[in-house]
Amino acid sequence: MTRRGRFNLLVTGLLLVAIGLDLFGGAHWFSPLSVISPGTSQAVLLGMRFPRTLCALMVGALLAVGGLLLQTVSHNPIADPSILGINAGATLALVIGGVSGVALTVGHAALLALIGAGLAYVIVLLLAVAGTGVDPLRLLLGGTVFSGFISCLTYAISVVTNTTQAFRNLLIGGFSGVDYGQVSLLAVATVIVVGLTWLNRASFTLMALDHETFKGLGASLPVLWGLTTIVIMVAAASSVAVAGNIGFVGLGVPQLVNAIIPGSFKQNLGPTLLTGAGFMTLADFCVKGFVAGTELPLAALSAIIGGIALFGLVAFGQKVIRL
Amino acid sequence: MSTIMAVQHLSAGYGRTTIINDQTLTIEAGVITGLIGPNGSGKSTLLNVMNGFRAPLAGRVLLKDRPLSTFNHKQRAAEIACLTQHPVAPEGITVAELVSYGRYCHSKGLGWLRRRDQISVTEAISTVHLTAFKDTLVSELSGGQRQRAFIAMTLAQNSPIMMLDEPTTYLDLPNQLETLALLRQLNQVHKKTIIVVLHDLNQAATYCDQLVCMTQGRVNAVGTPKAVLTHELLATAFHVSADIELNANTQRPQLTNCQPMAAVAQ
Numbered sequence: 001m002t003r004r005g006r007f008n009l010l011v012t013g014l015l016l017v018a019i020g021l022d023l024f025g026g027a028h029w030f031s032p033l034s035v036i037s038p039g040t041s042q043a044v045l046l047g048m049r050f051p052r053t054l055c056a057l058m059v060g061a062l063l064a065v066g067g068l069l070l071q072t073v074s075h076n077p078i079a080d081p082s083i084l085g086i087n088a089g090a091t092l093a094l095v096i097g098g099v100s101g102v103a104l105t106v107g108h109a110a111l112l113a114l115i116g117a118g119l120a121y122v123i124v125l126l127l128a129v130a131g132t133g134v135d136p137l138r139l140l141l142g143g144t145v146f147s148g149f150i151s152c153l154t155y156a157i158s159v160v161t162n163t164t165q166a167f168r169n170l171l172i173g174g175f176s177g178v179d180y181g182q183v184s185l186l187a188v189a190t191v192i193v194v195g196l197t198w199l200n201r202a203s204f205t206l207m208a209l210d211h212e213t214f215k216g217l218g219a220s221l222p223v224l225w226g227l228t229t230i231v232i233m234v235a236a237a238s239s240v241a242v243a244g245n246i247g248f249v250g251l252g253v254p255q256l257v258n259a260i261i262p263g264s265f266k267q268n269l270g271p272t273l274l275t276g277a278g279f280m281t282l283a284d285f286c287v288k289g290f291v292a293g294t295e296l297p298l299a300a301l302s303a304i305i306g307g308i309a310l311f312g313l314v315a316f317g318q319k320v321i322r323l
Numbered sequence: 324m325s326t327i328m329a330v331q332h333l334s335a336g337y338g339r340t341t342i343i344n345d346q347t348l349t350i351e352a353g354v355i356t357g358l359i360g361p362n363g364s365g366k367s368t369l370l371n372v373m374n375g376f377r378a379p380l381a382g383r384v385l386l387k388d389r390p391l392s393t394f395n396h397k398q399r400a401a402e403i404a405c406l407t408q409h410p411v412a413p414e415g416i417t418v419a420e421l422v423s424y425g426r427y428c429h430s431k432g433l434g435w436l437r438r439r440d441q442i443s444v445t446e447a448i449s450t451v452h453l454t455a456f457k458d459t460l461v462s463e464l465s466g467g468q469r470q471r472a473f474i475a476m477t478l479a480q481n482s483p484i485m486m487l488d489e490p491t492t493y494l495d496l497p498n499q500l501e502t503l504a505l506l507r508q509l510n511q512v513h514k515k516t517i518i519v520v521l522h523d524l525n526q527a528a529t530y531c532d533q534l535v536c537m538t539q540g541r542v543n544a545v546g547t548p549k550a551v552l553t554h555e556l557l558a559t560a561f562h563v564s565a566d567i568e569l570n571a572n573t574q575r576p577q578l579t580n581c582q583p584m585a586a587v588a589q
Contacts, residue, residue, distance in 0.1 A: 072413075206424055208413035213473075215376055216407065217480070218400025218428035262415025262460065 007261045008271055015278035022053045022281045026288040047179075055178045056284040057277040058186040059239040060249060062193055064276020065269065066235035067250025069197060072265045073207045073228050076136050080251035081117075081236040083140065085147030087247070089120020090240035092154045094170055099161050106181040106241075113237035120150065121233065151245075173244040173299035175284050182242045189238035193231050194273065200227055201266040208265060246299045248306035249276055256309055279305075327352035327484065327516050328373060333382035335365075335372045341380060342368045343540045352483075355510050355517045357531030357548075359524060361561055364537040366520045367408075367488055373518070374405045374486050386484075400428035404477035406487040412461040418472045419457040422447050425479025440479075447478035450513075451505060467498030474505065478513075485509065487519045491526070499523075503530045524561075528552055528575045536560055552576045558584060 001009075023045070024030045030049070034041035067080045081087055093116025098104050102112065127142035128135055158164045158171060169176060197204065206219045214221070239246070253276045257268050283305060287296045328350040336342040343365045350356055350373075358366045371377045373384055375391050384391040386402055394402065404425070412421055425447065426440040448457050451471040456464065461472055470490065477485055487506070491499040507530055509515045521527040527534060528548035536544040536551055538560040544551045549569070557563045557578075562585070565578040 202427060202430060206427060210411040212407040213410045216405030217424055218397040220396045258415055264413060264416045264420055
């Protein structure tokens with residue numbers, strides 16, 4: 001079996017374990033059999049646990065695929081929607097909307113997040129325009145600074161208006177209290193994002209080449225940038241609208257996958273999607289299962305787990321994770 | 324011989340800077356045409372207009388008697404394959420993966436690699452003698468092997484025309500000669516029309532059938548190496564004096580004892 005095959009098998013196994021743990025584990029552990037026996041347990045599993053696990057799976061997949069796409073098209077291994085301030089823009093829009101009295105239903109939240117993400121994307125792109133085109137380094141530096149600025153603004157608004165508790169999920173990330181409305185939103189987003197990237201994976205793969213070689217092979221840039229924008233907007237806005245601003249996944253998961261099984265965009269799309277989904281589901285289990293009665297901040301947990309993984313990669317190269 | 328490409332009253336440049344002004348040129352099918360000229364003479368600009376990367380400021384480029392601008396991206400790539408000066412491969416891809424990118428211009432719809440594509444890729448890799456390295460990462464190849472991998476990628480495009488911008492510049496001498504020999508093989512065995520920018524005039528004279536010399540945005544001379552490489556051209560275009568000898572075997576001119584004109588004047 002090839003290294004790639006072993007990796008896919010391992011990740012699929014971990015994904016299934018993560019789904020099982022997240023569904024049946026947590027502050028209260030359920031027996032898998034209680035799904036089929038009517039009662040309170042069944043109601044909790046179907047009404048709360050199922051939508052929560054589904055949301056974690058899809059948000060993880062969306063963030064990881066969005067990150068992989070942005071890294072590929074910007075020729076930058078540390079690009080990620082959250083580093084460019086796109087997630088922060090969506091968060092700010094949601095907080096402003098919430099504070100000014102918009103009822104944050106699923107539809108409203110999705111729309112606000114999309115507007116915020118779009119505005120942030122346009123501003124960061126304008127910051128990065130230098131001379132004839134978009135300078136990748138300016139994009140990254142401008143995005144990082146802008147992201148920090150927007151996040152501070154979000155916290156400031158929330159603290160001043162005494163709404164940090166109301167926006168807890170949004171600010172520190174989390175899946176508590178999600179229902180099937182959010183599941184449907186994420187399902188639509190996942191179909192758009194995974195569909196577009198899968199159908200155009202051959203073209204996106206070529207975007208990793210230098211610009212001239214890319215043109216010489218007969219590919220066309222404007223259409224692909226348009227598609228990239230749609231995919232990244234939808235992925236970032238929908239995940240922020242449901243689970244708040246969660247960093248690391250978009251940056252770290254594609255990196256981790258590429259370190260273990262180096263490959264092109266189309267080769268690593270599937271493994272990255274599975275790893276992102278598994279990572280987020282496992283993180284959600286940790287959030288609700290580690291300290292009884294408390295939900296740990298998901299964004300912080302994601303950053304800690306991811307930080308350790310990335311630190312390992314940097315410090316030990318690929319030696320520790322040879323499959 | 325028939326004309327495969329023509330440049331008519333072409334002006335080209337960047338923004339408001341005109342580099343090439345009202346130049347006309349034809350490229351014969353099935354020959355190796357070498358673009359020579361000093362730095363900044365407009366060789367790369369001419370190449371980038373002829374391969375469709377840049378739109379001309381005025382005039383037009385004809386490919387098989389049809390304006391190049393009427394070809395869409397994929398159609399153009401199926402006719403002209405380009406190797407740029409600094410091709411960059413993404414991290415973590417194998418030679419076979421890189422070469423398969425050449426099939427993009429023939430893909431339809433979802434872009435699955437069909438059996439015919441796989442055959443083209445395998446053939447291209449074996450033509451550049453990299454079969455043993457097909458599963459090696461491009462980043463682990465030597466400079467010469469890397470260049471051959473990119474040539475294989477352009478070969479997989481299966482286009483009648485290949486354009487290469489200074490393919491030998493970053494290679495050591497054996498790899499330079501190997502690359503040029505490969506181009507000759509592609510021309511003779513695969514009947515490719517090749518347009519190549521070269522700096523070494525002796526290599527250009529040895530490996531090209533036609534030379535086009537550019538000076539300050541003008542086509543200064545066109546013809547066989549013997550007709551183009553004259554004392555007068557060396558003086559006007561390159562400010563160099565040299566002894567020109569015909570090689571006994573190849574009957575191609577070779578320069579020896581090259582001196583900058585300033586030194587001769589002293």
